[in-house]
Amino acid sequence: MSTRTLPDQLLQRPDIWVGSRLAAVAAETTGHPALDRLLPGGGWPRGALSEVLVPRAGVGELQLILPLLARLSQAGRRIAFVAPPHVPYAPALLAAGVDLQHCWVVEPQSETDCIWAIEQSLRCPGVGAVAGWLAVADERVQRRLQLAAENNGDGGGAIGLLMRPPQARRQPSVAALRLAIAPGADGPVVEVLKARGGRVGQSARLAAAP
Amino acid sequence: MSGEPLWLCIELPALPLQALAVPVSGEQQPVVVYAQHGSRRWVVAGNHPRIGSGEALGSVQARFPELRVLARDTAAEAAALQAVGCLAYGLSDRIVLVNDAPRGLYDRPFQAVNVDIAPSLKLFGGIDPLLERARALLGTLPYTTHLAIAPTPEAAAVAVRAVLKPIVDAGALRARLAPLPLQQLRWPFAAQELLLASGHASLGDVLRHDRASLAARLGRGFPLALARLLGEAPDPRPWFTPPPRYRRRLDLDVEIEDWQALLFPLRRLFDEFEAYLRARQVSAAQLSLTLSRRRTENETFVLRTTTPTQSAETFLRLLRERWNTRPPTAAASELRLRADRFIALASPQTQLFDDGHSEGEAWNSLADRLRARLGDGALWRPGLAADHRPERAWAPDGDSSPQTSLPPRPLWLLRKPQSWKLRGPMATAPERIAGGWWDDAPVSRDYYRAKAAEGEAVWVYQDREDGRWYLQGLWG
Numbered sequence: 001m002s003t004r005t006l007p008d009q010l011l012q013r014p015d016i017w018v019g020s021r022l023a024a025v026a027a028e029t030t031g032h033p034a035l036d037r038l039l040p041g042g043g044w045p046r047g048a049l050s051e052v053l054v055p056r057a058g059v060g061e062l063q064l065i066l067p068l069l070a071r072l073s074q075a076g077r078r079i080a081f082v083a084p085p086h087v088p089y090a091p092a093l094l095a096a097g098v099d100l101q102h103c104w105v106v107e108p109q110s111e112t113d114c115i116w117a118i119e120q121s122l123r124c125p126g127v128g129a130v131a132g133w134l135a136v137a138d139e140r141v142q143r144r145l146q147l148a149a150e151n152n153g154d155g156g157g158a159i160g161l162l163m164r165p166p167q168a169r170r171q172p173s174v175a176a177l178r179l180a181i182a183p184g185a186d187g188p189v190v191e192v193l194k195a196r197g198g199r200v201g202q203s204a205r206l207a208a209a210p
Numbered sequence: 211m212s213g214e215p216l217w218l219c220i221e222l223p224a225l226p227l228q229a230l231a232v233p234v235s236g237e238q239q240p241v242v243v244y245a246q247h248g249s250r251r252w253v254v255a256g257n258h259p260r261i262g263s264g265e266a267l268g269s270v271q272a273r274f275p276e277l278r279v280l281a282r283d284t285a286a287e288a289a290a291l292q293a294v295g296c297l298a299y300g301l302s303d304r305i306v307l308v309n310d311a312p313r314g315l316y317d318r319p320f321q322a323v324n325v326d327i328a329p330s331l332k333l334f335g336g337i338d339p340l341l342e343r344a345r346a347l348l349g350t351l352p353y354t355t356h357l358a359i360a361p362t363p364e365a366a367a368v369a370v371r372a373v374l375k376p377i378v379d380a381g382a383l384r385a386r387l388a389p390l391p392l393q394q395l396r397w398p399f400a401a402q403e404l405l406l407a408s409g410h411a412s413l414g415d416v417l418r419h420d421r422a423s424l425a426a427r428l429g430r431g432f433p434l435a436l437a438r439l440l441g442e443a444p445d446p447r448p449w450f451t452p453p454p455r456y457r458r459r460l461d462l463d464v465e466i467e468d469w470q471a472l473l474f475p476l477r478r479l480f481d482e483f484e485a486y487l488r489a490r491q492v493s494a495a496q497l498s499l500t501l502s503r504r505r506t507e508n509e510t511f512v513l514r515t516t517t518p519t520q521s522a523e524t525f526l527r528l529l530r531e532r533w534n535t536r537p538p539t540a541a542a543s544e545l546r547l548r549a550d551r552f553i554a555l556a557s558p559q560t561q562l563f564d565d566g567h568s569e570g571e572a573w574n575s576l577a578d579r580l581r582a583r584l585g586d587g588a589l590w591r592p593g594l595a596a597d598h599r600p601e602r603a604w605a606p607d608g609d610s611s612p613q614t615s616l617p618p619r620p621l622w623l624l625r626k627p628q629s630w631k632l633r634g635p636m637a638t639a640p641e642r643i644a645g646g647w648w649d650d651a652p653v654s655r656d657y658y659r660a661k662a663a664e665g666e667a668v669w670v671y672q673d674r675e676d677g678r679w680y681l682q683g684l685w686g
Binding site for chain 1: 535569570572573576579580583584585587588589590591592593594600603604605606608610611612616618619620621622623624625661662664665666667668683684685686
């Protein structure tokens with residue numbers, strides 16, 4: 001039923017919430033049309049934290065986030081990898097369309113420094129997105145990072161992408177979006193575990209690597 | 211405005227004490243700094259209102275049993291005087307440092323910075339706004355100062371000791387100085403004693419004599435000094451210019467272990483450094499700080515910024531960030547600051563609608579903080595390098611535009627290739643990569659794109675030397 005058919009009096013009532021209005025989430029397209037269709041606002045929520053549960057490095061997590069990073073870097077926004085498990089390989093990043101002028105890698109030594117580095121980068125004006133690999137992040141840490149993404153100083157807010165181990169699934173999360181990624185022979189499969197203002201439980205297959 | 215100079219004298223009455231980083235008031239324990247000649251010791255500066263300078267040290271010690279006693283450190287005083295000299299560049303670039311030693315026993319030194327403010331009087335809009343500006347500037351460093359203005363450097367020094375209101379008109383100088391007692395003039399003791407003994411109480415009494423008879427009794431130099439005081443003869447002095455390299459040492463009165471406590475004396479050093487940069491109109495991108503203990507154990511911290519800066523706050527923030535995670539290992543009793551390379555100040559003007567500029571600055575400041583806390587090598591840009599070997603085809607902070615186009619490459623590169631267990635024949639033709647015969651790491655490999663256990667794509671190679679298989683990349 002569309003909202004047009006609801007009687008006006010009903011729409012005026014403050015205790016009635018209309019689902020389609022709630023879904024007005026500011027988002028940046030993921031660059032994967034099949035996935036965009038599942039996400040509220042059609043992409044990564046801006047000014048918020050998104051979590052991706054990654055069983056191990058190399059299952060497709062970079063493929064998932066690279067279209068976003070490439071587009072932001074081309075637009076002159078800075079992007080940062082914090083504590084990546086391996087070397088983000090420059091020739092491949094370039095081939096994926098990333099502007100290497102605006103792409104940075106931060107390698108902290110400890111978890112505390114890692115959280116600090118993600119938070120500081122998220123707060124910095126001119127930073128579009130920060131992808132951080134973080135094994136441990138309790139609710140307090142997540143709230144801190146969420147706040148940093150909101151207060152990016154640019155108005156729009158930065159996009160925080162937290163790469164977490166699959167064990168994090170059992171933890172509560174304050175992230176606006178939570179995805180799980182699994183490898184597949186025809187391309188990685190992404191499942192929506194939590195989406196503020198959207199539906200959960202669906203999954204999409206990304207195109208296989210080139 | 212005529213071409214005649216007008217001198218602002220900034221006296222530093224407590225310099226012997228303040229140069230040693232001892233607080234002047236607010237401390238319960240009285241502290242004095244003494245000068246020594248032979249076996250005589252006398253106080254030149256103290257932090258207690260009931261201790262006058264010029265008192266014999268013994269008599270002060272008798273009155274204050276808990277007195278702390280420090281010897282004069284003339285090198286520290288000279289360095290502090292230079293710092294104030296640099297600060298005075300905010301008023302004018304014609305600066306003379308005055309560092310007169312005690313004239314004899316029980317005398318105190320006279321230390322001041324003389325600034326010719328005539329050229330900048332118009333800029334500041336008169337004497338009062340200039341004095342206000344001077345007080346604001348001097349307030350940034352922890353030195354007690356007294357100010358006076360007169361048309362000659364010597365008269366300004368006299369005026370500051372006698373606490374005279376500004377003397378702007380050269381014609382009025384003689385009349386304003388005449389009533390002053392001879393003791394204010396800092397003439398040599400011998401001349402002063404002779405004049406006092408012969409019934410001269412004030413400068414006016416001396417000025418009644420003709421110069422020839424004064425020269426006969428007090429020496430040839432005396433009339434010249436008098437003429438310089440009154441502006442009748444020129445008084446050339448060497449101008450102060452900031453040294454080309456920055457060196458500053460501060461001896462702490464005690465060993466300090468807690469780095470938080472070190473930040474107090476450091477703030478002062480950094481503020482002085484900022485005054486130095488402003489005086490020279492340069493900025494610095496690197497500053498090294500050495501903490502030492504008993505002159506032997508040294509620990510040096512190098513602070514770098516991405517963009518050169520004049521701000522002491524920036525360096526202090528970097529230092530705090532670094533010490534938060536990696537504090538100094540030992541207590542410090544001496545601080546040394548040095549900087550050798552400076553960059554001429556770029557004009558801060560940019561385009562009217564340049565939004566990227568402030569973002570760039572925000573990022574640079576973030577990069578500085580990240581490097582300060584995580585180490586210099588912890589922040590880099592993935593870049594390209596001109597080499598066929600995959601592990602050398604990238605470099606931290608390398609090129610960001612491609613020279614050649616490569617076949618598809620994996621998104622993750624393993625820092626060290628891992629041995630790989632072959633699970634059957636490869637579906638695709640290999641990409642042969644050979645090179646490095648010109649250096650110490652020659653390779654000859656056949657690269658394949660393979661599938662790992664759950665179907666994810668990996669990048670493996672067979673070493674053509676030993677026939678073994680290795681995993682080097684993940685398609686990610």
